[in-house]
Amino acid sequence: AQVIDEIFAGREVVADPYDDVTILFTDMKGFTAFSSRIQPSELVDFLNTMYSAFDEILDKFGLYKVEVIGDAYYVVSGCPKPRTPEKSVINCIEAALAMLRTLPRVCADPTVQIRVGIHSGDVVAGVVGVKDPRYHLFGPNVTKAMQMESHGIPGKVHISKASVDRLKPGASRDAYAIQSRGVDAAVPWSEETFIVAGKRKSRSGKF
Numbered sequence: 001a002q003v004i005d006e007i008f009a010g011r012e013v014v015a016d017p018y019d020d021v022t023i024l025f026t027d028m029k030g031f032t033a034f035s036s037r038i039q040p041s042e043l044v045d046f047l048n049t050m051y052s053a054f055d056e057i058l059d060k061f062g063l064y065k066v067e068v069i070g071d072a073y074y075v076v077s078g079c080p081k082p083r084t085p086e087k088s089v090i091n092c093i094e095a096a097l098a099m100l101r102t103l104p105r106v107c108a109d110p111t112v113q114i115r116v117g118i119h120s121g122d123v124v125a126g127v128v129g130v131k132d133p134r135y136h137l138f139g140p141n142v143t144k145a146m147q148m149e150s151h152g153i154p155g156k157v158h159i160s161k162a163s164v165d166r167l168k169p170g171a172s173r174d175a176y177a178i179q180s181r182g183v184d185a186a187v188p189w190s191e192e193t194f195i196v197a198g199k200r201k202s203r204s205g206k207f
Helices: 002-008 031-036 040-061 085-106 140-150 161-165
Strands: 015-029 064-069 072-077 113-128 134-138 157-160 176-182 193-199
Touching: 015 031, 015 085, 015 140, 040 064, 040 072, 040 085, 064 134, 072 085, 085 113, 085 157, 085 161, 085 193, 113 140, 113 161, 140 157, 157 161, 161 193
Parallel strands: 113 157
Antiparallel strands: 015 072, 015 113, 064 072, 113 134, 157 193, 176 193
16 A cells, blocks of 8 residues: 555655565465366366465465465565564464465365475565556565475475574574474575474463
8 A cells, every 4th residue: 555655646666675574485286286177167266265365364464465376376574564574584484384274274185285485585676567567576585485485395384594593582483393404405595494394382282
């Protein structure tokens, strides 16, 4: 809404640097085979149900949906509404875990799984296009976030060291079960990546 207000106020070029955002990409393993086994109307109904559920998750954690391309979902925290780096990472982790919990509820086929990639860094955000203009993100960190997803593990949240480092030792970092993959992920620009296995139990036994 704030970007639309700026355009209506007469700003011709909307392009702003953001020093620290967290980007989340998802994609689906087994989607092509799954889509070939069902009717087109069933496929559209499934995607609509899934993305509607994901949109509710975004609203809950205050994330911005940049784009949906087929079975790929691309969102960001910290832009266009700035947040602290730590809060942006937490919001993306919480949203990603919620998405993983949601998929089995909307798709009974166990061969369909989500890969999630999360990375943090600086971007430039701006409005591009005249017909159907879009508010988009640009910069190397967008590509890095996409690579975190493509090198991820189905059913897991794959997170970069840059994002993990934004979680303060103690309460926020200890709230999650974070496991190092070392160099096994073979992400081109990264020596070490991590998996967020879930939330840790508190002393009370609650998550």
